[in-house]
Amino acid sequence: MNDNLKLNNSELQFLSLAYNAFYDIYEEILDDNFWSxxxxxxxxxxxDAFSIYAELLNYEPIKWVIEHMKTSRPPMxxxxxxxxxxxxxxxxxxxPFYNSWDDIWISKGLVNWYKEGRFLRKYAGRQKVKxxxxxxxxxRMTYLSIGFPEEYTEESKIYMKDILTEEEGIKFSMILMRQILDTQVIKE
Structure with a gap:
């Protein structure tokens, strides 16, 4: 990693807003009251959390962290x-026509209506990751599995809840996202 990486004003402004918003949502989601x-x-x-995080994945030092994780962290x-x-x-x-996590479903036809999606094509048929x-x-220790569809065909109706459950899955996602984002925070 490059310790001498200098932020320009645009990066500093974006990163400040994105990190602050993400951390606020993180605290909110990990509070048990949120789930009621x-x-x-x-x-x-x-x-909102997934959107902010996806934008932060474009920041070059976070890309380096992801690359490093491929060889230093558990598989997948x-x-x-x-x-x-x-x-x-x-x-x-x-x-954007879904109103809850458990409502979200996709199919190969839906995902590819405009441009071919790659994620499900690449990971369909893989074993669950625990x-x-x-x-x-x-x-509290929470256990979860991340599932991948057995097949990815025109006829398959794939529910997000079968890939990642709402409560446990989103909490896990937030924790992993934060661990990745925290690599760029200087603690004084």
Whole structure:
């Protein structure tokens, strides 16, 4: 990593706004009270977090972190922290007709109506990836699986909840996103 990387004013302005907004949403989503909110509100906040994170993935030093993760972290973690999260953002952004996480579904025809999507074509048929995460503030270990569709055909109707569950999946996503983003924060 390049410790001498100098930010220009545009980068500094964008990164400040994006990081502050992401961290605010992170705190909100990881609070247990968040999960008693209306499903559309929860969906909207998750959508915002995935959108901000996907924009931050364009920042060159974060790209370096993702590349480093491919050889230093558990299998598929870099791909989940980049490709899967960007895929989720793209589905939510390009198909804005869903009102809750569990409503989201896609098919090959829908995803490819304008431009061919690559994520599902690349990862269909892969085994589930199992994770766990510890929430120290509430002393809870959560286990989850990230699923990939068995097949990706014109007829398949693939639900987001089958790839990543709402509560556990979004909490996990937020934690992994934060770990990746925190690599660029200087702690004084």
């Amino acid at each position: 909110e209306d499903q559309y509100f929860r969906f909207s906040r998750a959508r 973690e870099a791909e989940i922290g980049s490709e899967l999260f960007k895929f989720i953002r793209n589905v939510i952004a390009h198909f 994770y766990r995460f510890w929430q120290a503030d509430i002393k």
